[in-house]
Amino acid sequence: MADPRHRLILLAALAVLVCALFLGVNLTGKLSYILSYRAQVIATMILVGTATGVSTVLFQTITGNRILTPSVMGAEALFVLIQTSIIFFIGSARWDSVPVVGRFAIETSAMVVFALTLYRWLLVGKSEDLYRLLLAGLVFGILFRSAAELLQRMMAPNEFNILQGRLFAQLTLPESRLLGIAGGLVALCVALLWRYRRDFDVIALGRDVAIGLGVDYPRIVTRALVLITVLISTSTALIGPLTFLGFMTATLAYQLAGSQRHALLLPFSALLGVIFLAGGQLVLEHLFAMTGTLSVVIEFTGGALFLLMLLRKGRL
Amino acid sequence: MxxxxxxxxxxxxxxxxxxxxxxxxxxxxxxxxxxxxxxxxxxxxxxxxxxxxxxxxxxxxxxxxxxxxxxxxxxxLAVLRQENHFVSRLTVRDLVSFGRYPHSRGRLGADDLAKVQEALEFLDLADLSDRFLDQLSGGQRQRAYVAMVLCQDTDxxxxxxxxxxLDMRHAVAMMRLIRRIADExxxxxxxxxxxxxxxxxxxxxxxxxxxxxxxxxxxxxxxxxxxxxxxxxxxxxxxxxxxxxxxxxxxx
Amino acid sequence: MKALAFPVALLAVIGLVVASLATGAGAVPWGRLWSDPAAWDVLLISRWPRTVALVLAGMAVSVSGLILQVLTRNRFVEPATAGTVPAASLGILVIGIAWPAAPVVVKMLVAAGFSIAGLALFLLILRRLSLRSALLIPLVGIMLGAVLGAITTFVAVRYEMLQSLIAWLSGDFSVILRGRYEVLWLVGLLTAMVYLIANRLSIVGLGRDVAITLGLNYRSTMLFALMIVAMVNGVVTVVVGTLPFLGLIVPNLISLMKGDHIRRTIPWVCLLGSGITLLCDIAGRVIRAPYEIPAGALLGVFGAVVFLLVLLREPRHG
The missing domain is CATH 3.40.50.300 (P-loop containing nucleotide triphosphate hydrolases)
Structure with a gap:
């Protein structure tokens, strides 16, 4: 299978198969209820897998590395901090009187504003010093997480419980009211990013080369960062933080695609995201009879994959 | 031999x-x-x-x-390796003093201090001795490494x-030093x-x-x-x- | 001016110690200390152990951060990102499940054992890396920590121990009473031993080739220092939990001001480490009194901010 397009078709078929299995295996009880529940779960997984896969590859292209992911750079921790601050300063009762779509919109825009400020400040013009950037990102992530933790410590216990429930919404408990708007957002962002796929091929060569080749670098990078942030916020709002999913999908996508072209990398990464989530849940649920631990397993496998790759190659 | x-x-x-x-x-x-x-x-x-x-x-x-x-x-026997990328933030004098370790095991006596001073002066580093290594130019740093090796006082x-x-000027200075180390x-x-x-x-x-x-x-x-x-x-x-x-x- | 710096810093830390003895729920009846032996209770049972624990733990974690940074020759390594703390946490969970009523000493031994294994794993991975870039080493440590953390969380979820685990590891000094902190003196002793081998550590920090050239037994010095780090962190994790960033920011700040001649900087690292820990704990007692915020939570925020300032302000350093 020398042609990567054949591999892509195969991967797409695998994704469809996994999703179908997820829907169809072990159907017992009230059929319509179970099917609609599972359809919601699988829709969530498709959205999260796509959003994570696409945003990670593009983030790595823009930052010119294959280690950093938005999650590692503190994106999800920021989301947790925003959620916590809202509950802390506004209070859950008052916040709940806002309709769910409005809450989602406010949270997502706050996230976009803060993340964009942070990434622009960190990334623009400082790309030559990768490790400082990486560490700063990591530390910002830890800062956000600790600040959120601190606020949580100072909260009234019942508020804390409400917040916990929101932050760690699990894959298997989809927020059905958000599916429509989240789906629309993900589709829109991916479509907009897809238009730039050839520009990203050039941007991957580095800022100076890209500018030299006439790519409107600042404009495209800024837009891409906005869209990436929206994708991450959407995914985090749906299922909570998943740090290593993006790393896994992007790393495997580079290997499987065997090409640097984003027209291939992006679908590879997105499909892998869906397969990991749906396939992982399928295996856990039916082989090990464990629900609700997929995120932990993904964290473990993603981290272990990273270390194994490092050990085998001795470098990145 | x-x-x-x-x-x-x-x-x-x-x-x-x-x-x-x-x-x-x-x-x-x-x-x-x-x-x-x-x-x-x-x-x-x-x-x-x-x-x-x-x-x-x-x-x-x-x-x-x-x-x-x-x-x-x-x-x-003292050895100076090709790559000397030290992450430690030491002053020139600290670095050179470590050359005395084989003799002093870390407790510097008057004799050791004299040798350190001698090495610093021989490599023209006396004025820079309290500077940190990362504040020096490449040539000065290279001289500090040589001073440490010299200070080890080995045959x-x-x-x-x-x-x-090293640029032309410093390369010549270094070779002259090496010659003097052998001769003097x-x-x-x-x-x-x-x-x-x-x-x-x-x-x-x-x-x-x-x-x-x-x-x-x-x-x-x-x-x-x-x-x-x-x-x-x-x-x-x-x-x-x-x-x-x-x-x-x-x-x- | 320079000669006065250390005494002034020492006085400041002593001031913090006094403040720590005086702060908290339940007032110390200072006026009756001379006449009434019962008046000493609050001080002896709770305040004194807590303050001693703060000083010793702050010191030990900072010094072990320093050792790790020197040995791996990397500014950004600290106990938490070198496998020790995540492994110790796993150990605490395992003993908590297997033998919930185990005496503190057993818990400590188990945690220290796990901590040694974690550090060994980290170093094993480092040895396999051909490219030892500054970027990679802390990254590997963080990833290793994440993998170990995922295992710990997984086990905790299965045994429904997540809540207790979070409580155990929160860096909370309010649980320290007489009878629970005394082992920390051992940690203090181990830290003092580091001072004795300070010069050898400095040389090891110049790299294997230089160390061998100077006739130092590179491997045994390395091994000895790493054992100290692993044991210190095992014990501290059991007694107080994690103190995030302390092992990172304290040695970095001191290195910026005083350089890396370890024998000279260890006293400073000890002072600053215990000072910051005391400050965070006192602040945690005051902010939401009578509730307490764990020092670890405050350290996370404070440490992250300080570290970012160091990282982004000093472009040449590192």
Whole structure:
């Protein structure tokens, strides 16, 4: 299978198969209820897998590395901090009187504003010093997480419980009211990013080369960062933080695609995201009879994959 | 004196150092030259006990370096490696003081302090001695490393490309220093060097390596001939006598 | 001026110690200390152990951060990112499940054992890396920590121990009473031993080649120092939990001001480490009194901010 397009078709078929299995295996009880529940779960997984896969590859292209992911750079921790601050300063009762779509919109825009400020400040013009950037990102992530933790410590216990429930919404408990708007957002962002796929091929060569080749670098990078942030916020709002999913999908996508072209990398990464989530849940649920631990397993496998790759190659 | 006997090192089936033997009597400057990948640095690393040998023997003043304990060797032999990227934030004086470790085990006596001062002054670092290494220029830093090695007060000094990152002026100053270390302190200096003209101008003897083997050995006059140099480097080299010094010209 | 700096810093830390003894729920009846032996209770049972624990733990974690940074020759390594703390946490969970009523000493031994294994794993991975870039080493540590953390969380979820685990590891000094902190003196002793081998550590920090050239037994010095780090962090994790960033920011700040001649900087690292820990704990007691915020939570925020300032302000450093 020398042609990567054949591999892509195969991967797409695998994704469809996994999703179908997820829907169809072990159907017992009230059929319509179970099917609609599972359809919601699988829709969530498709959205999260796509959003994570696409945003990670593009983030790595823009930052010119294959280690950093938005999650590692503190994106999800920021989301947790925003959620916590809202509950802390506004209070859950008052916040709940806002309709769910409005809450989602406010949270997502706050996230976009803060993340964009942070990434622009960190990334623009400082790309030559990768490790400082990486560490700063990591530390910002830890800062956000600790600040959120601190606020949580100072909260009234019942508020804390409400917040916990929101932050760690699990894959298997989809927020059905958000599916429509989240789906629309993900589709829109991916479509907009897809238009730039050839520009990203050039941007991957580095800022100076890209500018030299006439790519409107600042404009495209800024837009891409906005869209990436929206994708991450959407995914985090749906299922909570998943740090290593993006790393896994992007790393495997580079290997499987065997090409640097984003027209291939992006679908590879997105499909892998869906397969990991749906396939992982399928295996856990039916082989090990464990629900609700997929995120932990993904964290473990993603981290272990990273270390194994490092050990085998001795470098990145 | 240094005795190297049938020294061999193999990496992935390739003999990087292949059956090398030579003898160096006390005193003087000996240069190791040769093309990239000839095995010069590997040879020097094995002679410095930083790399284990596959077979062969290195004797320093009759001591087999594979059998002698490290502290004893540290009082006979000082080594300066090619890469000296220290993350530690030390002052020049701190760094040079560590050269006294083999003698003082960390407790500096008056004698040690005098040696440190002497080394600092010899390398013209007295004014910079309280600066941190990361505040120095490349040439100053290189001098600080040499001061540390000198301060170790050993009969033998092995220097791996001491001219790395030095401009013309500093390279000449460094070579003069090395010459003075040999002449004034009666030390034996063995160095790996790329510039054949520096080797020719400052050494008493030149060892030439190629493909892991010792191919030529002799005083500069003997090495600095078109035939020998072409044999070593595989490019034609003209040798001219300029102001009483053999100079290889190979740039065009 | 320079000669006065250390005494002034020492006085400041002593001031913090006094403040720590005086702050908290339940007032110390200072006026009756001379006449009434019962008046000493609050001080002896709770305040004194807590303050001693703060000083010793702050010191030990900072010094072990320093050791790790010197040995790995990397500014950004600290106990938490070198496998020790995540492994110790796993150990605490395992013993908590297997033998919930185990005496503190057993818990400590188990945690120290796990901590040694974690550090060994980290170093094993480092040895396999051909490219030892500054970027990679802390990254590997963080990834290793994440993997170990995922295992710990997984086990905790299965045994429904997540809540207790979070409580155990929160860096909370309010649980320290007489009878629970005394082992920390051992940690203090181990830290003092580091001072004795300070010069050797400095040389090891110059790299293997330089160390061997100077006739130092590189491997045994390395091993000895690493054992100290692993044991210290095992014990501290059991007694107080994690103190995030402390091992990172304290040695970095001191290195910026005083350089890396370890024998000279260790006293400073000890002072600053215990000072910051005391400050965070006192602040945690005051902010939401009578509730307490764990020092670890405050350290996370404070440490992250300080570290970012160091990282982004000093472009050449590192």
């Amino acid at each position: 240094i005795d190297v006997r049938t020294l061999t090192k193999t990496y992935a089936g390739k003999r990087v150092v292949d059956d090398v033997s030579f003898h160096i009597p006390p005193g003087g400057v000996v240069s190791l030259i040769g093309p990239n990948g000839a095995g010069k640095s590997t040879l020097l690393s094995m002679m410095s006990r930083l790399l284990t040998m596959d077979s062969g023997q290195v004797l320093i003043d009759g001591l087999d370096i594979s059998r002698t304990d490290s502290p004893t060797l540290a009082r006979r 033998y000094l092995f220097l791996d490309e001491p001219l790395n990152n 302190f009666r030390r034996t200096v063995v160095l790996v060097i790329h510039d054949i003209n520096f080797a020719s101008a400052y050494s008493d003897r030149i060892l030439a390596m190629k493909d892991g083997r010792l191919v030529h050995d002799g005083p500069p006059d003997h090495i600095m001939t078109p035939g020998v140099l072409e044999d070593i480097f595989d490019i034609p080299v003209h040798v001219e006598q300029v102001r009483g010094q053999a100079v290889g010209v190979y740039y065009r």
